[in-house]
Every structure is written in C-alpha cells, then in structure tokens.
Amino acid sequence: MMISSWRRRRAAKRQGKQQRNGNGEIELTVPIEFRCPISLELMKDPVTLSTGITYDRDSIEKWIEAGNFTCPLTNQVLRSLEPIPNHVIRKNIQDWCVENRSHGIERIPTPRVPATSMEVSDILSKIDVARKKQDGKGCRDLVAKIKSLAKESERNKRCIVSNGTGGVLSQAFQAFSMASSFDENDDVLEEILSALTIMFPLDVEAKGFLGSASAMQCLIWFLSSGDLSRRRNAVLGLKQLVSSSSDLPRKVNELSETEGAIEALFKLIKDPICPSSTKAALLIIYHTITSSSTKEKQVRKLVNSGIISLLLETSVDAERSICEKALGVLDGICDSEEGRQMACDNALSMPVLVKKILRVSDLATEFSVSVLWKLCKNGDMENHRSVVLEALQVGAFQKLLLLLQVGCGEKTKEKVSEVLKMLNLHRNRIECVDPMDNFKDLKRPF
Template identity: 85%
Template sequence: MISSWRRRRAARREEKSEHQNGEIELTVPREFRCPISLDLMKDPVILSTGITYDRESIEKWVEAGNFTCPLTNKVLRSLEPIPNHFIRKSIQHWCVENRSHGIERIPTPRVPITSMEVSDILSKINVSCKRQDGKGCRILVLKIKSLAKESERNKRCIVTNGAGGVLSGAFQAFSVAFSIDENVDVLEEILSTLIIMFPLDVEAKGFLSVSAMKCLIWFLSSGDLSRRRNAVLGLKELVSSSSSDNRRKVKELSETEGAIEALFKLIKDPICPTSTKAALLVVYHIITLSSTKQKQVRKLVNLGMVPLLLETSVDAERSICEKALGVLDGICNSEEGRQMACNNALSMPVLVKKILRVSDLATELSVSILWKLCKGEMEDHGSVVLEALQVGAFQKILLLLQVGCAEKTKEKASEVLKMLNLHRNKMECVDPMDNFKHLKRPF
C-alpha cells in the first residue's frame, strides 16, 4: 500500500505542469541546458575541463577575453572546443520524443572551420596565383566563400587568418596577368568573396594597385548588374580610408580612363540603393580629395551631374539625399558647377525644401549650397536670390536660426538671410501672419 502511494507521488512529481491557459510546459533536462545561457543547447561542445557548453555561448565567453572555464574557473588548456556528439544525439532524441508538444528537432550542426584549415586553403590560393592557375584558384575561392556564408563564426575565423590580404593579392595578380577577359571568371569570384571580408585593413588595401583599379572600372562599365554592384562597393572600400595612402588611391581612380563616366552611369541608372550610395561616396571623394578635382568637376558638369543630383534628391531616402547634396556642395565650389546649378529650375525649390526636413547634415549641406549660389549671384542681377525668396527661403532660414544649428551653418545662414533681405523690396513677399489678421488674439 505504501509502495503504491510512493509510486503515485513520484509519478505526480514527474508529471508535466500546466499553464493557466491549459498548455503543457515541458521541463528541459538540466544536462541539456547550457550552463551559461541556460537554454537548450543547439551545438554542445566539451572543453578541456570536461564541461559541456553551447558553442555560441562559450565562444562569446572566450572572445570577451576569458580563458577559464566558467563553471570550474580552471584555465583552459585549449581554446578549441570539441563537439559532444553523445549529448547532441541525446538532445535530438529528446526533441523527437516531444515533437507532439511543439518541440522541433535541432539540426545536426556543421563543424566550424579551424584556423589550420583556413591557413591551408589560403596557402593553396597563393600557390595558384603564382602558377597563374585561374581555374584552381576559383575553386579554392568558392570554398572560402561557401564557408564564410555558412556561419558568422566561420567568417570571423577566415577574416582573422588574413583572408582579406590573400584575396586582395590574388585579385591584383590576376588583373595584371594577360588580360581581364581571360581571367574574368576568377576575378569576379574573388571580388564577390572579398566583399564579404569588408572592411579590409590597410595592408590588404595596399595589395590593390592601378591594375586592380582598372579591372574594377572595367567591371563597373560592363552589363552584368551583380558585377557592377560588387565593383562600386570595391571602389568605395578602396577610397574610404583615413590612411595617408587614401589620396593616392583617389588620384589613381580619378585618372583611370572611364571611371567618372561609369560612376555617372550607375547613379543615372541605379541598380539598388546600396550601389547608388557607394557611387555617390566615390564621386564625393574624387571631387574633394583628388589633386585634379577641378578637371573631374568639369567633366561631371559636362556629363550633366548637377541636374541628376537635384532629381535624385527630390524624393530620395535620407542617406542617398545626404550624399547627393554632399556631391552637389563639392561641385558648387567651382564656377562651372555654380553656373549649372543657378540655371536649373529645381535648385532653389529642392534646396529650400531639404532645410529642416531630412536631417541635420542635409540642412547643413543645403544651406552651404544656397550660400554659394546666392553669394555668386550678388554681383549680377540677383536672379537666384529672387527665386530663393519666391520659394520661401527667407522664412525657412529665419526659422532655422531660431531653432538653432551648428556655428558654421549659422554663419552661412545669417549671410544668406542678409542677402535675401536686400532683395525683399523687389518682390511681394507675403507675411505668413497676414493670413491670421482676422483672428482675435487673446493677448
């Protein structure tokens, strides 16, 4: 009698508890939980101390600079965790048994790549480059690309072991050898894999010289959309650097035949927002850092960049609008650029509209461009200033000064306001308060 009561009591203890809504709550066995996250382990691994953790949790622990076992506090003899296949199979079996309760079976995880395996593949890529074995190199690069896409952990391991430098060197080697047409397949594959490794370090960028730049421009001018997108992202990575070598890269790019035309075409016929932003950023670096920027600005103006930038800014998203205004601001440093902007009917409406509408940066750039255009027109008949008054620039600038802005922008806005005020008597400006004259004021 007593034994049967004990059995019933044990059965009640093992019985699954129920929520208030009637749903069954399953208790995950303690040995299946990660000691760090306390969640069901998806990829159990065992450390040199004999304790099993979920791979993601223990890797985060080690990456944070900890080299001891979280439970035992013993120093780890090895940082390479070993898959615990027994626990993993037990967890999968438990999941299958409880699938009727909504438990999904965890997939068998792939063993992540090791530093030794990465080094081996990269050394083989170097050998293939020396032999000019494009086919063999492409197969190895595809393997690296596949492994990097498999998991974030693999990608970190590949990048840490210097894949960016090896791939940059390979791209440079095959862009020099023979002709781009003969190596287009391997170059395209290297470039698409290299983009996964961004941002590149200074050493990796150093491998890419003039021939690599010409190859990227050739890709940018070709009809393949994916190739053009990858090429402009590659160019953006090359010129977007704070290193002293950046100006040299920009100079090489600006002097590469067909570069300006290819970038203009990409902005005019956009592929995607990412490529448009990248193209605008590259153009911005060319017109601000290049030693031949006046020549490049003249070329852009002749291509029709000013009206294109204004049209792009009309309904563009914030990031594209800021970059387009940044390029326009750079172009307006030249006489040709200002003249083209002054002659465009969209200039004043777009610039005034963007003030206090998009972002602080867009406001600063709009005021800067407006200041350059109005200042250049003061010696003439002031047609631009009158046009700015007609679209409400006076009220907008006045509001900006009341709201507040950066000191540099404030100085330019004040100058613009003075210039606008000088011409207010030449046209009928409606005071916005006139619309409310009929209302009785309570003060």
C-alpha cells in the first residue's frame, strides 16, 4: 500500500500535477522536461545542442564559457557551440505557466534572440563597405545596430567584441576623420566613438587606427566641444591610447602640442562629468607631464591655470582611484620649481598630504610622501623652514614615524627618513596638533 502511494506521488510529480502537503496547501511541481538538466530550474530560454539535449541558455553558455566543449548530459563532443532555440519546448513552458497562473506562476516572456557570430560578421562587413564608399549615413545606421545589440545583454557584447568589432570601428573612425572638416562626418564619427566605448579595452590593431594623426585630432576636437557625451567618450578614447606602452611618447606629444587639449582636460577635472571621465583626464595629464618632450611647458600652463588648488581640493574627499591619480599628478607637477612654490603657498597642501598618508592606499601614501619630501627640500632657507614648521604643526612627524613602523617600499622609506631628519631639527620650536583639526573650519569651494 505504501509502495503504491509512493508510485502515485512520483508519477504525479513527473506530470507536474498538484499535490497537497500536510497543511492542505497545494504544491506545484515543475514537469521534469521543463527543467534545465544543469540548474534543475524551470527553463526561461530553452536551447538545444548538437547532441539533441535541451538546456536553459544561461546555464549551457556558462558551461561552454568555462572551457567545456562536451554535452554535460551525454559527454559527447559538441559539433557546434552555437545552441539552437527550442521554440516547441518554450511554447509548452509558456502554456504550462498560463495554465497555472492561479498558483502564482508567471508566464515567461519570449526571450530576445541573441546575436550570433554570423550576424555580427555580416554587419561588420557592411560597415567596411560603407567605410570604403565614405557612406556616412549607412555606416552610422549599421554602427547604431551594433551598439543596440551590445546593450541588450552581456552575452551579445561578448559575441560582438570577440568578432573584432573594435578594430573595424576604429578603422572606420580613422577613415571618416580624414575629411577636410570634421563637421562633414560629425554624426557618424560621434556614433562610432560612442559604440567604441562599449568595446574597451581595445586591442593593439584597434589602438593603431584610433591613434592615427587624423583620429587623434578628431578626439581632441570632441574633447573641446560643449557636448557632455562627446567629451566623455573622447577622453575615454584618449585614455586607451596613453594607457598603451607602445609609442606612448609620440601620442602624448601630439596630444600636448594640440591647441586647447590641456585646457579641455583641466576643465573635465574642474567641472566633472562622471568619475570615469575624471580618472581618464587625470591619467592623461599625468602622462603629459611625465612623458611629453614639452612637459615643462605643459606644467607651466597647468600651474598658471590653478591645477594645484584643484588637485588638492579634489583629493580631500575623493574616492580612492581619483585620489591616487590626483596625488600622482601633483607629484609630477612638484618636479618643477614653479609647481613646488605654488604648492608651498597653498594652505591645503600640508593638511591634505599628511591626512592621505596611511588613509587611502599604498599608492596614495607613496605619492603623498614624495610630494612632502619635495616640498620640504624646496627653495631657500626661509622657505624650507616655513614648510617644515607647517608640516610639524599638522602632525607629519608622528604620521611618518607610524609609516616606518607599518612598513613601506624602499624608495618611500628613504624619503620618509630624510623628511624625519629635517622635521626633527625643528621639533622643539612648535607644538604639534592633530592633523584632523585642520579640516574643522575649512571652507570648501567644491
């Protein structure tokens, strides 16, 4: 009798029939043919492999992306890694959901068909043809289609990127930027650049096209425009170029020698659009003042524009990555005499630098110590004494001693030891205070 009852329950479960639990509540079991063999959950997007076994798309794609090329259920080698949508099972699942909606089962919506390698390759071929014909409108429409597909899902984006879309779009950007006036291809260039940001990071070939003279000129032109999205996309594109070690000096020189480029980057920090554009602008400026053949000229331009105050104000409450980059730029600026003098004259310099030691990250600490070291060694005896006394007043001596105890890199340790020796000579001349007190009455213009 017990065996007979158990068999009835098992048969009912297989058929998805309703059973009542001990409290009299209805339990609804999902039919086994509607469950994914991997997740054992109701399939939302059933797809069939070359072995004839059906899985939920999300589960089987994760299986394949993990490096497996066999069917999980049969262990047979897959003849194709492109799963085929199983419309029959999907329709049956949807019908079952509708039949049981009174039990809280929601109908699974018909999923969008994901992009395939063949579909992406076809669009890219058409973009190449439009590029060669200089068909701006046709190219813009095709790029918009690629962008729309990429935004639909991460799966689509991976498929698009893996088919070399970055290189094709970069080459198209280069081709349309070679017109006598950027205004002629304004719309298509903007659409290509917008789509390219989805493809980042770019490979070497794509960076080669985007780093051409005409393409860089166009990026800088966008950077100086009033449109926020153009400026954001342009600075992210330029960041791709300067992030590559190959041919960095040439790209940085071209950028720094272009009229209005440095001013546009400064404006992105002063009037931020988003964190990513601020980080990109800081990184590009850092490379400009450390790798450019005209770095002295660029530093002078930045100092005169008020970069020191801006960097210090940005560092006060910025997130870790922005703070690191701002302190890195400040460190590069302080390699120049003008930069050091301007930093010494700024009331925020010592409080911010001391506060950031051991508070943000190892990199921020290294930059803070480096700037502190440069400022303490700066100028004549009177300036030196003034800077050292200010550093003592905000608690630099105690902070640097703590840093030695905690531990740091050899170069940083050497600078810390040297600064401590300078500070120690004047310790009896001033009473040290908590560096946090220096921020109590600080009026922030940001």
